[in-house]
Amino acid sequence: xxxxxxxxxxxxxxxxxxxxxxxxxxxxxxxxxxxxxxxxxxxxxxxxxxxxxxxxxxxxxxxxxxxxxxxxxxxxxxxxxxxxxxxxxxxxxxxxxxxxxxxxxxxxxxxxxxxxxxxxxxxxxxxxxxxxxxxxxxxxxxxxxxxxxxxxxxxxxxxxxxxxxxxxxxxxxxxxxxxxxxxxxxxxxxxxxxxxxxxxxxxxxxxxxxxxxxxxxxxxxxxxxxxxxxxxxxxxxxxxxxxx
Ligand code: G3P
Ligand code: CA
Numbered sequence: 450x451x452x453x454x455x456x457x458x459x460x461x462x463x464x465x466x467x468x469x470x471x472x473x474x475x476x477x478x479x480x481x482x483x484x485x486x487x488x489x490x491x492x493x494x495x496x497x498x499x500x501x502x503x504x505x506x507x508x509x510x511x512x513x514x515x516x517x518x519x520x521x522x523x524x525x526x527x528x529x530x531x532x533x534x535x536x537x538x539x540x541x542x543x544x545x546x547x548x549x550x551x552x553x554x555x556x557x558x559x560x561x562x563x564x565x566x567x568x569x570x571x572x573x574x575x576x577x578x579x580x581x582x583x584x585x586x587x588x589x590x591x592x593x594x595x596x597x598x599x600x601x602x603x604x605x606x607x608x609x610x611x612x613x614x615x616x617x618x619x620x621x622x623x624x625x626x627x628x629x630x631x632x633x634x635x636x637x638x639x640x641x642x643x644x645x646x647x648x649x650x651x652x653x654x655x656x657x658x659x660x661x662x663x664x665x666x667x668x669x670x671x672x673x674x675x676x677x678x679x680x681x682x683x684x685x686x687x688x689x690x691x692x693x
Pocket of ligand 1: 484655
């Protein structure tokens with residue numbers, strides 16, 4: 450069971466910060482998930498939203514700020530004063546600075562395709578190809594990644610929006626992805642079995658706080674992993690079942 454710390458240990462620490470990732474790793478979790486945006490000077494930074502408003506003390510689109518301007522923002526006090534002086538990490542920092550070295554699910558949040566080669570270059574420069582998965586809701590990005598890095602594992606983040614399970618599976622396969630990742634509420638045992646029969650792994654997302662029962666349901670369904678804001682709770686549930 451892949452226990453993937455969503456934006457780090459984001460239930461307790463400011464999301465997508467080195468602190469949040471480090472605290473997840475201190476739990477013994479080996480996988481983290483992060484989001485990538487690009488700055489006005491084409492640098493990759495770890496941030497979920499297209500604007501800095503929600504997670505920093507600044508305002509405006511991240512794509513209109515230079516790296517220097519983004520790094521000057523405080524990425525902790527939106528959460529609590531005790532987290533003052535947390536910074537928005539660069540992608541390189543997350544690839545290079547964490548100990549122990551994590552496995553990383555990278556979500557491409559930036560718009561357009563231009564930054565994809567830079568993402569792959571950063572992963573290659575860090576020697577992180579074997580510990581990295583690339584994911585996106587912006588599905589046309591995935592074949593673009595595949596064309597440049599055929600060996601890179603890909604996860605298709607899907608919103609079911611009424612589609613039949615077999616259509617979701619076909620979409621995932623056609624994109625060249627090895628993992629199908631619907632929202633947890635769209636997953637049942639039948640979806641997992643059909644995806645496994647098609648040779649796909651299944652990963653659930655949408656497991657925020659107070660979702661212990663849904664995590665248990667996901668395990669009952671047989672998913673291969675989940676992103677969760679509460680990797681501590683998933684870790685406990687996994688151990689209670691004698692899983693690894
Ligand atoms: O793992 C997928 C998950 O990260 C999707 O939701 O909004 O956190 O990017 P979001
Ligand atoms: Ca994400």
